Amino acid sequence: MVNSGMEEAVFEWYDNTYNCKPLFSKVKPELSLETSLSTGKYPWARETGDEIMNDYFKRFNVDDSKFDFIAYWPYEKGFLPNFLRPRSQKVPDIEPKPLTLRMLVESAKSGYWLFY
Numbered sequence: 001m002v003n004s005g006m007e008e009a010v011f012e013w014y015d016n017t018y019n020c021k022p023l024f025s026k027v028k029p030e031l032s033l034e035t036s037l038s039t040g041k042y043p044w045a046r047e048t049g050d051e052i053m054n055d056y057f058k059r060f061n062v063d064d065s066k067f068d069f070i071a072y073w074p075y076e077k078g079f080l081p082n083f084l085r086p087r088s089q090k091v092p093d094i095e096p097k098p099l100t101l102r103m104l105v106e107s108a109k110s111g112y113w114l115f116y
Helices: 003-017 046-059 101-110
Strands: none
Touching (some): 003 046, 003 101
8 A cells, every 4th residue: 555545545444444423423423633533522442442453453554563552542440439449459540542543544654553
């Protein structure tokens, strides 16, 4: 794939495969380079984020060895509040970093994950 068409290829892949119409909405979200998969109005759950990123790395042949999934989808506390957990099982309150379509495009152009 030529780099000049990489942005279009990533957008087309994401739009056709993962950009779905949210529940109670009449239209799919409009995509831009700043669209985030992990934060914002429509963040993906961890499981879906994992599926998306695995598909992305395979489809665009991007080396994922420097990709830190937890930075974008940190562990969630779940149903048991931290104050009821033993100290060794407390889950830190960490905000996810935004993972944008721009990051996917730029990393696809280079062939390895650029953001760490």
